[in-house]
Amino acid sequence: MTRPRVAPTRKFGPPGRVDDRRRHQRQHYKPLVPKHRAIAPEVDRRRTAGEGFNRLARELKVSRGTIVRASDYANRDKTAIAAHEGRKPTRPPYNVERGIAGGSAKDVMPPIF
16 A cells, blocks of 8 residues: 655645645736836926926825935936045926925025024
């Protein structure tokens, strides 16, 4: 009389199946495009027009860091030069006069003495 075939025992986890089948089908790999790369052209276009990081983040429903990363990705050559020189990349300033991006209170209000 022969004994039924049993999967070899493993050190960790549940024992293997007797019929050597998987419980679930394998998921097909779908390449993931990072969010900052997907929105980079839109961010660059709107930043060139003078909109600020915070407003873009609110309207595109992503974090401010993702907007900054997308802007840096759209201007990779300038970012690489700044990194090589050991400084932060220069980003276009807010357009306070047009009221698009707001800016800080120092830019808008005169100093109080």
